[in-house]
Amino acid sequence: MNPVQRTVFRSVLVLIGMFAFAFALVPLYDVFCRITGVNGKVDERAQSLISEEVDQSRWVTVQFITRSGSGLPWILDVEQRQVRVHPGQPTEIDFVFTNRSGVAQSGRAVPSVSPSRASRHLRKVNCFCFEEQRLEAGERIELPLVFQLTRDLPEDVNTVTLVYTLYPVDEDKAQLQAQAAPAPGGDA
Amino acid sequence: MAPKLPPHHSLQHSSTTATAGGQVHDDHDHHPQPRGIMRWLLTTNHKEIGSLYLIFSLIMFFVGGIFALVVRAELFQPGLNLINPEFFNQMTTMHGLIMVFAAVMPAFTGLANWMIPLQIGAPDMALPRLNNFSFWLLPVAFILLLSTLLMPGGGPNFGWTFYAPLSTTYAPPSTTFFILSLHIAGVSSILGAINIVATILNMRAPGMRMMDMPLFVWTWLITAFLLIAVMPVLAGVITMMLMDINFGTSFFDAAGGGDPVLFQHLFWFFGHPEVYIMILPAFGIVSAIIPCFARKRLFGYASMVYATASIAVLSFLVWAHHMFVVGLPLAAELFFMYTTMLIAVPTGVKVFNWITTLFRGSITFEVPMLFALAFVVLFTIGGFSGLMLAIAPADFQYHDTYFVVAHFHYVLVPGAVFSIMAAVYFWLPKWTGHYPSEILGKWHFWLSVIGVNLTFFPMHFSGLAGMPRRIPDYALQFADFNLVSSLGAFLFGFSQLIFVWVIIKCVRGGVKAPAKAWDGAEDLEWTVPSPAPLHTFETPPDFKPVQH
Numbered sequence: 001m002n003p004v005q006r007t008v009f010r011s012v013l014v015l016i017g018m019f020a021f022a023f024a025l026v027p028l029y030d031v032f033c034r035i036t037g038v039n040g041k042v043d044e045r046a047q048s049l050i051s052e053e054v055d056q057s058r059w060v061t062v063q064f065i066t067r068s069g070s071g072l073p074w075i076l077d078v079e080q081r082q083v084r085v086h087p088g089q090p091t092e093i094d095f096v097f098t099n100r101s102g103v104a105q106s107g108r109a110v111p112s113v114s115p116s117r118a119s120r121h122l123r124k125v126n127c128f129c130f131e132e133q134r135l136e137a138g139e140r141i142e143l144p145l146v147f148q149l150t151r152d153l154p155e156d157v158n159t160v161t162l163v164y165t166l167y168p169v170d171e172d173k174a175q176l177q178a179q180a181a182p183a184p185g186g187d188a
Numbered sequence: 189m190a191p192k193l194p195p196h197h198s199l200q201h202s203s204t205t206a207t208a209g210g211q212v213h214d215d216h217d218h219h220p221q222p223r224g225i226m227r228w229l230l231t232t233n234h235k236e237i238g239s240l241y242l243i244f245s246l247i248m249f250f251v252g253g254i255f256a257l258v259v260r261a262e263l264f265q266p267g268l269n270l271i272n273p274e275f276f277n278q279m280t281t282m283h284g285l286i287m288v289f290a291a292v293m294p295a296f297t298g299l300a301n302w303m304i305p306l307q308i309g310a311p312d313m314a315l316p317r318l319n320n321f322s323f324w325l326l327p328v329a330f331i332l333l334l335s336t337l338l339m340p341g342g343g344p345n346f347g348w349t350f351y352a353p354l355s356t357t358y359a360p361p362s363t364t365f366f367i368l369s370l371h372i373a374g375v376s377s378i379l380g381a382i383n384i385v386a387t388i389l390n391m392r393a394p395g396m397r398m399m400d401m402p403l404f405v406w407t408w409l410i411t412a413f414l415l416i417a418v419m420p421v422l423a424g425v426i427t428m429m430l431m432d433i434n435f436g437t438s439f440f441d442a443a444g445g446g447d448p449v450l451f452q453h454l455f456w457f458f459g460h461p462e463v464y465i466m467i468l469p470a471f472g473i474v475s476a477i478i479p480c481f482a483r484k485r486l487f488g489y490a491s492m493v494y495a496t497a498s499i500a501v502l503s504f505l506v507w508a509h510h511m512f513v514v515g516l517p518l519a520a521e522l523f524f525m526y527t528t529m530l531i532a533v534p535t536g537v538k539v540f541n542w543i544t545t546l547f548r549g550s551i552t553f554e555v556p557m558l559f560a561l562a563f564v565v566l567f568t569i570g571g572f573s574g575l576m577l578a579i580a581p582a583d584f585q586y587h588d589t590y591f592v593v594a595h596f597h598y599v600l601v602p603g604a605v606f607s608i609m610a611a612v613y614f615w616l617p618k619w620t621g622h623y624p625s626e627i628l629g630k631w632h633f634w635l636s637v638i639g640v641n642l643t644f645f646p647m648h649f650s651g652l653a654g655m656p657r658r659i660p661d662y663a664l665q666f667a668d669f670n671l672v673s674s675l676g677a678f679l680f681g682f683s684q685l686i687f688v689w690v691i692i693k694c695v696r697g698g699v700k701a702p703a704k705a706w707d708g709a710e711d712l713e714w715t716v717p718s719p720a721p722l723h724t725f726e727t728p729p730d731f732k733p734v735q736h
Contacts, residue, residue, distance in 0.1 A: 007314075
């Protein structure tokens with residue numbers, strides 16, 4: 001190999017490496033966000049309640065925002081837009097799914113937490129967001145969210161906002177997933 | 189347009205010089221030179237390919253400029269006056285894409301093709317056929333890109349940064365063509381960069397060590413490494429977009445578990461080094477011109493090299509300063525804020541070195557020097573507004589306003605574009621054998637400087653006052669600033685016709701230039717005759733390193 005060929009060979013290696021790196025960043029980014037809680041990503045599995053004493057001295061406001069993504073003519077509503085809770089106290093909130101279209105469809109609510117620092121201190125014991133929902137035409141169902149804010153929530157976080165965005169789920173994929181892996185329950 | 193190319197004269201020289209140094213370029217001698225269009229399609233000569241790059245980039249500079257003038261005409265007065273908002277979006281997007289990928293980058297590659305072999309004493313680029321291929325990919329890529337404007341649904345309308353989901357879920361159907369054209373342009377840049385690296389590392393004249401290379405060669409070497417490192421990331425991002433659009437993946441679609449913010453991270457991981465790709469060769473050009481017309485050695489040669497290298501390294505650590513408002517954690521905001529500010533240190537070293545080179549020099553103000561001096565002043569203004577934008581809490585206010593537009597146009601127009609013009613005026617005597625007209629050049633310079641500042645300086649004020657970018661209409665209080673900006677833009681745009689006039693005039697004739705066309709010119713390219721014959725340095729030159 002002459003020197004020019006060697007330089008070209010090395011450059012092409014770097015090139016291929018960087019192209020692979022770009023794709024490797026996709027899972028790395030996901031893992032990074034999940035570990036650090038950055039970007040409001042929360043664990044999508046049920047977690048157990050931590051039995052810790054409720055911190056009666058402190059109030060935290062928890063807000064719920066629900067949004068319908070494109071392509072799904074559903075309405076997602078919440079019984080209370082805002083609750084005040086103590087850290088450590090388990091709370092149950094009901095969410096209402098309504099299918100306003102004339103056909104049965106599957107959808108999923110994707111959660112996000114803001115500020116993202118709070119996401120590691122939010123434990124969801126039960127959430128409709130762990131699995132997909134299938135609603136018949138015009139059907140209306142109520143589903144609960146049971147959550148707990150741990151006591152080690154940073155001092156300066158006084159408001160935690162949970163955003164749920166509804167997205168349509170591809171019918172075939174939805175059934176496959178439903179058969180393959182039932183959403184794991186909590187080990188409370 | 190092929191017959192009007194600058195190295196027209198070189199063709200006559202080629203027959204004599206090519207036979208003189210026969211054994212190096214065997215295949216050139218045994219086959220007759222193809223004529224007409226085939227000569228340009230098949231050329232493997234670095235000078236001819238360099239000219240092709242430069243002419244292509246000049247044409248695209250005007251195409252992108254027309255798009256900019258459409259935008260400025262619409263913004264001349266408040267209200268929706270001339271074009272509809274959808275077309276306005278296509279114009280802002282295409283202006284950015286064309287200027288970045290088809291005007292500035294090919295211009296620098298063209299200068300590299302022409303000057304790097306001459307400056308290091310090499311007979312040609314290391315991979316001449318690849319060189320031909322990387323050029324001819326460009327017209328294909330950009331004809332494809334421009335053709336999207338005529339497709340149903342229009343061309344790309346999501347800004348040159350093509351953020352998902354604007355460029356995936358909500359994109360026009362032509363986006364697949366946009367992706368293909370960007371892939372082709374990317375392949376072209378990568379091949380060009382590999383060629384440049386191979387040339388610089390392997391083909392220097394005997395005795396020329398790395399630290400003896402002219403700074404234009406150094407800055408291009410570092411730029412080429414940046415290109416090799418980040419263009420594949422761009423290719424990856426647009427491949428993911430392609431799959432999201434056409435194959436049902438969801439890299440950037442939250443509905444399928446993807447994340448639109450990931451797009452921004454990936455894009456700017458490419459995008460920030462990309463902006464240095466567009467400015468590092470400019471540093472090299474200015475570092476050649478200022479010592480020449482100050483008739484002094486460049487002050488701090490080694491520190492220039494290290495500053496360029498550290499800017500390149502830092503460019504990989506600052507990408508998220510484009511994304512301060514996406515909701516980064518505090519630690520990330522601080523990290524990217526500090527690393528961004530850190531870039532001011534090596535950049536400051538460079539500006540310091542240029543000024544110190546001027547200090548007590550015997551300066552003359554020929555046109556290339558005027559452009560180089562304007563570069564130093566106006567690029568520094570752009571650098572300062574960049575520092576303001578680097579402050580994360582301040583950026584929350586400036587983000588997506590005309591202040592950002594003012595900032596990056598100050599670093600790209602009187603920065604990168606002025607340096608290219610300076611280089612053209614500086615090396616035209618070497619390319620054509622004639623000096624460009626000083627009088628016309630000065631008209632071009634002064635009208636450009638006035639036009640640029642009239643266009644972009646008021647944007648600082650409208651931006652600080654809150655005018656958002658990429659919107660075809662604006663509130664009445666911004667009317668005066670926009671009027672001035674639009675007038676300046678038309679002045680700048682039309683004064684570029686003088687530039688074309690100067691070039692054509694210079695190709696056709698003018699005052700004959702000697703081999704060493706400028707009084708203070710030092711590097712190897714000034715040892716070959718003007719115009720440079722088609723084949724130079726077929727026997728390696730006798731290189732004597734200068735003490736920097």
